[in-house]
Amino acid sequence: MEKNPVxxxxxxxxxxxxxxxxxxxxxxxxxxxxxxxxxxxxLEFQQAHARARDAVHIPLDVKQLKTELMEAGLxxxxxxxxxxxxxxxxxRPDKGRRLDADSAALLKQVSEQQPASDATIVxxxxxxxxxxxxxxxxxxxxxxxxxxxxxxxxxxxxxVQQGRVAVGDEVGELLDSRVVILLVGERPGLSSPDSLGIxxxxxxxxxxxxxxxxxxxxxxxxxxxxxxxxxRLLWLVRESLRRKLSGVxxxxxxxxxxxxxxxxxxxxxxx
Amino acid sequence: MGYHVxxxxxxxxxxxxxxxxxxxxxxRSGDCLAGIAAENATERVAAQRCLAEVPLxxxxxxxxxxxxxxxVTRLILDTHDAAAFTPVAHLTxxxxxxxxxxxxxxxxxxxxxxxxxxxEMVAAVSKIMRIQDLILVAQKTEVVTRFRNTIGLSxxxxxxxxxxxxxxxxxxxxxxxxxxxxYANGDAVIGINPxxxxxHAVTRLMHLLDEVIQRYEIPTQSCVLTHVTTxxxxxxxxxxxxxxxxSIAGTQAANDSFGISLSILDxxxxxxxxxxxxxxxxxxxxxxxxxxxxxxxxxxxxxDQQTCETRAYAVARxxxxxxxxxxxxxxxxxxxxxxxxxxxxxxxxxxxxxxLGLPMGCDICxxxxxxxxxxxxxxxxxxxxxxGINFIMGIPGSDDIMLNYQTTSFxxxxxxxxxxxxxxxxxxxxxxxxxxxxxxxNRLASGSTLPPPFxxxxxxx
Numbered sequence: 256m257e258k259n260p261v262x263x264x265x266x267x268x269x270x271x272x273x274x275x276x277x278x279x280x281x282x283x284x285x286x287x288x289x290x291x292x293x294x295x296x297x298l299e300f301q302q303a304h305a306r307a308r309d310a311v312h313i314p315l316d317v318k319q320l321k322t323e324l325m326e327a328g329l330x331x332x333x334x335x336x337x338x339x340x341x342x343x344x345x346x347r348p349d350k351g352r353r354l355d356a357d358s359a360a361l362l363k364q365v366s367e368q369q370p371a372s373d374a375t376i377v378x379x380x381x382x383x384x385x386x387x388x389x390x391x392x393x394x395x396x397x398x399x400x401x402x403x404x405x406x407x408x409x410x411x412x413x414x415v416q417q418g419r420v421a422v423g424d425e426v427g428e429l430l431d432s433r434v435v436i437l438l439v440g441e442r443p444g445l446s447s448p449d450s451l452g453i454x455x456x457x458x459x460x461x462x463x464x465x466x467x468x469x470x471x472x473x474x475x476x477x478x479x480x481x482x483x484x485x486x487r488l489l490w491l492v493r494e495s496l497r498r499k500l501s502g503v504x505x506x507x508x509x510x511x512x513x514x515x516x517x518x519x520x521x522x523x524x525x526x
Numbered sequence: 527m528g529y530h531v532x533x534x535x536x537x538x539x540x541x542x543x544x545x546x547x548x549x550x551x552x553x554r555s556g557d558c559l560a561g562i563a564a565e566n567a568t569e570r571v572a573a574q575r576c577l578a579e580v581p582l583x584x585x586x587x588x589x590x591x592x593x594x595x596x597x598v599t600r601l602i603l604d605t606h607d608a609a610a611f612t613p614v615a616h617l618t619x620x621x622x623x624x625x626x627x628x629x630x631x632x633x634x635x636x637x638x639x640x641x642x643x644x645x646e647m648v649a650a651v652s653k654i655m656r657i658q659d660l661i662l663v664a665q666k667t668e669v670v671t672r673f674r675n676t677i678g679l680s681x682x683x684x685x686x687x688x689x690x691x692x693x694x695x696x697x698x699x700x701x702x703x704x705x706x707x708x709y710a711n712g713d714a715v716i717g718i719n720p721x722x723x724x725x726h727a728v729t730r731l732m733h734l735l736d737e738v739i740q741r742y743e744i745p746t747q748s749c750v751l752t753h754v755t756t757x758x759x760x761x762x763x764x765x766x767x768x769x770x771x772x773s774i775a776g777t778q779a780a781n782d783s784f785g786i787s788l789s790i791l792d793x794x795x796x797x798x799x800x801x802x803x804x805x806x807x808x809x810x811x812x813x814x815x816x817x818x819x820x821x822x823x824x825x826x827x828x829x830d831q832q833t834c835e836t837r838a839y840a841v842a843r844x845x846x847x848x849x850x851x852x853x854x855x856x857x858x859x860x861x862x863x864x865x866x867x868x869x870x871x872x873x874x875x876x877x878x879x880x881x882l883g884l885p886m887g888c889d890i891c892x893x894x895x896x897x898x899x900x901x902x903x904x905x906x907x908x909x910x911x912x913x914g915i916n917f918i919m920g921i922p923g924s925d926d927i928m929l930n931y932q933t934t935s936f937x938x939x940x941x942x943x944x945x946x947x948x949x950x951x952x953x954x955x956x957x958x959x960x961x962x963x964x965x966x967x968n969r970l971a972s973g974s975t976l977p978p979p980f981x982x983x984x985x986x987x
Contacts (some may be wrong), residue, residue, distance in 0.1 A: 266971035271976060272976065275701035275705070275986075276983060279691055280692075280927045281690075281923070282924070282925050282935075283922045283923075285923055287973065288939075289944075290941060290944050291937055292935070300925065307894035346859060346860050436644065442894065442895060442930055444894070445927075520695055522699070522700040522734050523697060523983065526982070
């Protein structure tokens with residue numbers, strides 16, 4: 256029988272190797288209470304999961320997004336996919352890939368009134384409204400500025416609620432746009448709830464697969480900056496217009512060298 | 527040939543066996559997405575009652591995916607062992623459930639029966655079983671495999687140490703490997719998902735893991751989870767390949783979309799066997815599967831996702847794998863919507879795989895857009911522990927920072943060891959004790975400081 260209360264600093268077994276976290280974001284060296292995760296890391300995990308859940312489920316504030324785009328000098332149209340709500344969106348990817356009837360009618364109308372453009376920027380909430388809310392207006396502005404500098408014409412930015420990646424191709428087809436640039440909230444991880452992706456399609460039309468698209472992923476403060484993403488995208492746009500294609504045949508050679516870098520830090524276990 | 531059942535005044539009719547199987551499947555979003563699920567709960571139970579009356583022999587006569595069109599169907603039917611099937615050949619699906627639950631089904635009789643069962647028979651009976659049935663029957667089986675240690679012995683559970691890193695940084699990977707070993711994980715395999723399929727990056731990881739295993743004389747095996755053709759290239763160029771990995775599915779068309787066929791797997795299997803790197807056995811393959819993969823590849827032929835999954839086990843069975851891992855919650859809510867669907871799917875996969883004679887493990891996991899959380903995973907983990915799962919994943923703090931999903935943590939494995947008294951593989955348990963990670967009682971001894979065999983790393987901390 257323990258008569259005296261145990262010193263609270265001796266309840267949790269800490270790990271001296273927790274300092275190795277400087278090498279990785281992985282949750283190493285958490286220590287243990289008995290054999291279980293101590294209270295602090297347990298609640299940190301729950302916090303991270305809550306952030307990721309909210310990124311998926313909190314609706315995109317489209318009014319705010321339209322305002323930010325407006326402030327950046329970008330007109331926008333508000334569209335909706337065939338997925339009427341989040342539950343449908345999550346269970347029916349086919350519906351998130353297509354515009355609803357009103358949205359399609361609106362784009363047909365726009366297309367009749369305006370000449371076809373070279374490029375259309377589409378913003379879809381995807382799986383992280385947090386990512387779109389935080390980064391999409393800035394990324395769109397960076398991209399639009401560079402497209403303008405290339406002498407390319409642009410349609411109004413199309414915001415698609417409950418939209419998946421492929422919905423951009425329908426938008427581009429209806430507007431008869433040569434290329435489509437879709438910004439989308441990526442599947443959130445615990446350490447990256449606000450990651451934005453860009454998908455690029457040349458000659459967009461309904462029914463294309465991922466093989467016809469190029470992707471720039473992980474746009475967020477701890478990942479790729481809006482400026483770097485826009486630069487890489489413009490490289491793709493130029494190459495794509497020159498070669499008249501996109502997707503697997505248009506490899507992003509600007510990023511190839513990076514795959515093998517990072518040799519600087521060694522496997523210290525063999526020291 | 528059609529099927530029907532009369533319930534009260536209503537006749538429920540099903541045009542063929544694959545429709546009947548799909549309608550009888552417990553609700554999951556993937557079958558709804560495919561448009562093949564039961565219209566409502568009543569039709570589902572009607573289908574289950576109808577399926578219970580189907581003779582097991584019927585599955586040898588009516589292929590769900592035509593023999594001429596699909597090499598997995600041909601594999602299943604051409605390798606069926608009629609003699610092994612004899613003890614249950616006269617039974618219906620419903621009778622078979624009763625037989626499995628009875629004392630006629632023992633460890634010995636189930637091992638002998640396995641080659642006589644087809645995936646479709648096993649999938650069918652699982653559809654009319656409750657979770658406790660899936661656990662009770664699975665617990666009677668024992669599937670043991672060996673490479674550098676002995677995995678799957680009754681009363682034990684192994685773990686895959688999964689040290690993923692978003693840029694494959696050697697120091698980052700090493701940090702997770704060390705943490706995992708000090709938490710007594712890694713006897714099933716130290717297996718990393720590479721961030722790229724770049725050949726040089728992949729082989730660098732192969733060398734890294736191999737050197738750690740040799741340096742610390744760990745009785746385990748390594749694997750870099752890249753495409754089977756990359757493994758073949760690595761073997762041909764002399765890289766240290768312990769286990770050959772590949773994701774597999776239950777239809778030829780889905781496997782085609784993965785860029786594989788039975789003949790490619792056969793070639794890789796033979797190449798890995800020739801290396802002879804196993805010390806206590808020669809199970810050299812590591813396969814991953816998961817419900818929904820065939821539908822995702824638009825290659826399901828109108829067959830429900832659980833039956834497609836079980837057919838993947840026929841592919842695995844041909845190559846005597848060390849490990850088969852159903853990655854149950856990774857695919858997302860369009861296939862398995864919530865914790866309830868993920869939990870049932872995990873237990874079905876384990877049950878079906880074990881009945882077919884496979885060394886089943888489970889990546890007990892979920893993504894952040896599924897309606898699931900840690901409580902759901904704890905339930906599946908506990909239930910699979912009771913059912914006798916061969917191995918689970920182990921990752922730092924449940925958070926895979928490369929694949930952006932949550933799976934079981936190093937601590938989770940210790941929880942199962944504690945509440946169910948499940949030590950790791952015997953060779954690995956002995957190593958843990960020798961290294962001062964375990965005390966003499968198969969319980970964690972290490973903690974605040976590095977155990978003596980790792981003390982030289984102190985100035986790296």
